[in-house]
Amino acid sequence: MAAHRADTGRKWAKKVVRDHDAIAVEDFRPKFLAKTTMARKAADAAISATKKAQLEMGRKHGRAVHLVHPAHTTMDCATCGARTKHALPLSERTYACTVCGAVCPRDKNSARVMLVRAGLNPTGADLVSPATC
Numbered sequence: 001m002a003a004h005r006a007d008t009g010r011k012w013a014k015k016v017v018r019d020h021d022a023i024a025v026e027d028f029r030p031k032f033l034a035k036t037t038m039a040r041k042a043a044d045a046a047i048s049a050t051k052k053a054q055l056e057m058g059r060k061h062g063r064a065v066h067l068v069h070p071a072h073t074t075m076d077c078a079t080c081g082a083r084t085k086h087a088l089p090l091s092e093r094t095y096a097c098t099v100c101g102a103v104c105p106r107d108k109n110s111a112r113v114m115l116v117r118a119g120l121n122p123t124g125a126d127l128v129s130p131a132t133c
Contacts, residue, residue: 002045009050013057020063024111024118025054027067066118077102078112 016023028047051067058065074095075084082099088106095109096102102109115121 002049005046006049006053009046009053010057012050013053016054017057017061017063017065022064022066022118022120023054023058024066024068024114024120025051026070026073026114027051028070066120068114068117073110073113073117074106076113078104078109078116081116 028051055065057063072083074088076082077095077097077100079102080097080100082097084098088095093106095104095106
């Protein structure tokens, strides 16, 4: 199972690295997701193996891979940098900034926040400026 997990991680990492010049990835630690010790170890191993493969493929292909601290990526606005007062529930799939009025899908906003934190310019990602999501 570990070999299968590592192989899948390497294949995914290779595809991502080939398709992008610079990559921003959450430095995610999944300890709170699993309820049992065995499940926690499996989740840690899977994410760790995938992150390691991503870093290795980035180095091998000469791409920049930035690890971004995961705190508040879903609460910050990618356009103006303002932070919401409360955590968004997972059922809420649209992010709306109360400061600048930007409205976009939650996942796209988080991805753009990670790009900004990594020092990359999110304009041009998906060929759309950050204000229009």
